[in-house]
Amino acid sequence: MPVTEADGRFHHIAILPGEVGRYVLLPGDPGRVEKIASRFLEPRFVASHREYVTWTGTLDGVSVSCTSTGIGCPSTAIAVEELVGAGADTFIRVGTSGAMQPDIRTGDVGVITGAIRDEGTSRHYLPIEYPAVADIDVTAALRDGARDAGIPFHLGVAQSKDSFYGQHEPERMPIAAELGRRWDAWMAGGAICSEMEAATLYIVASVLRVRAGGVMLIFQNLDHTPPTEEDLRNGDVERVIDVAIAGLRRLIAADRAAGRPLEPGVPA
Amino acid sequence: MTAAPVESPRPDVEPQHHLALRHGDVGRYVLLPGDPGRCERIASRFDDARMVAKNREYETWTGTLDGAKVSVTSTGIGCPSATIAVEELVKLGADTFIRVGTSGGMQPGMRTGELAIVSAAIRDEGTSRHYLPIEFPAVADLDVVLALREAARRTGALARVGISQSKDSFYAELEPDRMPTAPELHEQWQAYIAGGAISSEMEASAIFIVAAIHRVRAGGLMVCFGSPDMTEEEAEATRADFSLDPLIDTAVEGLRVLIERDAGG
Numbered sequence: 001m002p003v004t005e006a007d008g009r010f011h012h013i014a015i016l017p018g019e020v021g022r023y024v025l026l027p028g029d030p031g032r033v034e035k036i037a038s039r040f041l042e043p044r045f046v047a048s049h050r051e052y053v054t055w056t057g058t059l060d061g062v063s064v065s066c067t068s069t070g071i072g073c074p075s076t077a078i079a080v081e082e083l084v085g086a087g088a089d090t091f092i093r094v095g096t097s098g099a100m101q102p103d104i105r106t107g108d109v110g111v112i113t114g115a116i117r118d119e120g121t122s123r124h125y126l127p128i129e130y131p132a133v134a135d136i137d138v139t140a141a142l143r144d145g146a147r148d149a150g151i152p153f154h155l156g157v158a159q160s161k162d163s164f165y166g167q168h169e170p171e172r173m174p175i176a177a178e179l180g181r182r183w184d185a186w187m188a189g190g191a192i193c194s195e196m197e198a199a200t201l202y203i204v205a206s207v208l209r210v211r212a213g214g215v216m217l218i219f220q221n222l223d224h225t226p227p228t229e230e231d232l233r234n235g236d237v238e239r240v241i242d243v244a245i246a247g248l249r250r251l252i253a254a255d256r257a258a259g260r261p262l263e264p265g266v267p268a
Numbered sequence: 269m270t271a272a273p274v275e276s277p278r279p280d281v282e283p284q285h286h287l288a289l290r291h292g293d294v295g296r297y298v299l300l301p302g303d304p305g306r307c308e309r310i311a312s313r314f315d316d317a318r319m320v321a322k323n324r325e326y327e328t329w330t331g332t333l334d335g336a337k338v339s340v341t342s343t344g345i346g347c348p349s350a351t352i353a354v355e356e357l358v359k360l361g362a363d364t365f366i367r368v369g370t371s372g373g374m375q376p377g378m379r380t381g382e383l384a385i386v387s388a389a390i391r392d393e394g395t396s397r398h399y400l401p402i403e404f405p406a407v408a409d410l411d412v413v414l415a416l417r418e419a420a421r422r423t424g425a426l427a428r429v430g431i432s433q434s435k436d437s438f439y440a441e442l443e444p445d446r447m448p449t450a451p452e453l454h455e456q457w458q459a460y461i462a463g464g465a466i467s468s469e470m471e472a473s474a475i476f477i478v479a480a481i482h483r484v485r486a487g488g489l490m491v492c493f494g495s496p497d498m499t500e501e502e503a504e505a506t507r508a509d510f511s512l513d514p515l516i517d518t519a520v521e522g523l524r525v526l527i528e529r530d531a532g533g
Contacts, residue, residue: 114407115405117403117405118403126459126462129392129402130459131405133388136410136413136414185400189404206464209464
């Protein structure tokens, strides 16, 4: 069980057990939590501490929450550990990413089936040969959600990296050559987008036996040309929120149909 | 993925070096057992099955299923020979692979005879590192996984979806204590179980990685023997349940689901 303070709140995310639903959307940016929660019915602010902001509401009659992870896998692992302690067991990462295939257009979304463990945090959990893979039901629901929302999507693997500037300005890093070779290998393997949290989310979810998936808004910047007006319109983060909410609705419906519990149990 | 039939980019190619197959010998859908001795038995579920080639550990039979051309090719044991099989099959136009085989159950409470639908694999082998850095996940195709799960519902087989360990050494798993690296082997094994891995076999991860490189679809279906909470004697006592029939029934049904969905059904 994760660390709690004297008042019973979890050490980093500052929520009490029971203050979140079993379904939690996970953006990186705390500034996006309220925007996402505005899609819930009766959203209410729960807590804000460090980079972790949490809101809870309902969707189709079921408690759902949104908690920011901050940037990177170290803070993401903490958020997931403490949210599971609070009763959550189904996570959807919602964020932005850079395209890794030339046929992807700005504003398309990526439904993330697995993640490249190009980061340090998940190695504290499982050996590096272990795959960071999304839950099959969450992924299928997100794909259906993208179809429902009518937004072009790509199904595939994301690169989860630790260094934002190592990707965007590799030439100024002392290990530039290696960064370039690895990037080319990820593309050859079919990776669709580059982001910073999915691999650890998936590995921690495997270890804790909870479900996780991810959906990313993709920006096409492989050719380094300035964005067009259409790109700027399509780059609206509302598009990926549309898909995440539609996917979450699909998942809630599937869980309901399968007779799975829709609200968190009382934490031990 | 569209339902368009796949033609070989090189109809004039010589017989493939290891598989001894020619253009037109295989369908786009291929089942991949390890054991060449199992190909005929699996192919007996196809219509009009015939053996099309046999060389080294590679035996191939082709027939039809619901009117679609389907094949079965043995990979031999291990990722080195399995990747050769997939590479040569892709050259001949195959684009959908289901590994079919036997494995050890890795989660407490699993029963001998239970099927593992492999969603991803632990790259505990050397071959796939020649393709992609180790951080890249060996993931099965979502539609193949969903088709196998639907197939298990139809056949009524006990099945679960999860991660498989793909290892290079059979005896290091079976008799770790006699290996010089025993402590490491034990520690890894326990970590994989803690991660939730459900089955231990020897080919899935490299098949998934090679499939990713070629942009083709792959999945896996394993029948499991034993579980970590059974003693060797207890596991042996369940050997009669270690039947290949539900495995083959479900794999063939999985192909039918894919064929139906690819046709727009």
